[in-house]
Amino acid sequence: xxxxxxALKNTCVLSSMVSESTPIKLNEIRVGDxxxxxxxxxxxxxxxxxxxxxxxxxAFLLAQGYMPAQEFHLLKNPLHDDPWYYEDEIKYxxxxxxxTFEEGSLRRLCY
Numbered sequence: 836x837x838x839x840x841x842a843l844k845n846t847c848v849l850s851s852m853v854s855e856s857t858p859i860k861l862n863e864i865r866v867g868d869x870x871x872x873x874x875x876x877x878x879x880x881x882x883x884x885x886x887x888x889x890x891x892x893x894a895f896l897l898a899q900g901y902m903p904a905q906e907f908h909l910l911k912n913p914l915h916d917d918p919w920y921y922e923d924e925i926k927y928x929x930x931x932x933x934x935t936f937e938e939g940s941l942r943r944l945c946y
Contacts, residue, residue: 852879856942861925864895868943870929870936878934880910894919897931 853873868882884896896918897910909918910931927938 852877852944853942855946856944858939859941859943861922861941862893863943864893864941865943868941870897870931870940871942872934872936872940878936880931880934880936881907883907883909893922895922896920899931899933 851873852869852871856869856871859868864882864885866882866885870880872878878899880897880899882895883898885893886895887893897920898907899910900907910933911918912920913930913932914924927936929936929940
């Protein structure tokens with residue numbers, strides 16, 4: 836994870852991340868996937884943890900930083916008091932505390 840974070844901080848700009856990633860479905864998420872709005876200004880939040888219940892439904896934690904590169908921090912889910920985002924709750928446009936992502940913004944980086 837540290838290697839991925841360093842690569843993102845040191846080599847990526849949001850305008851190129853769209854072409855350097857592929858869209859994925861919510862049930863395919865894994866740590867390191869991102870919700871991405873390319874361009875300038877754009878925004879990205881990263882999935883930093885995933886768990887799966889007995890029924891196969893996933894929950895995940897999101898983190899973000901700002902520019903210039905700053906410390907990453909977990910996002911609070913605005914729907915309730917815990918920070919977990921639950922697969923069944925995700926609707927588009929997808930709202931985080933600071934940003935809204937459109938359908939197709941969930942992506943897997945190709946590096």
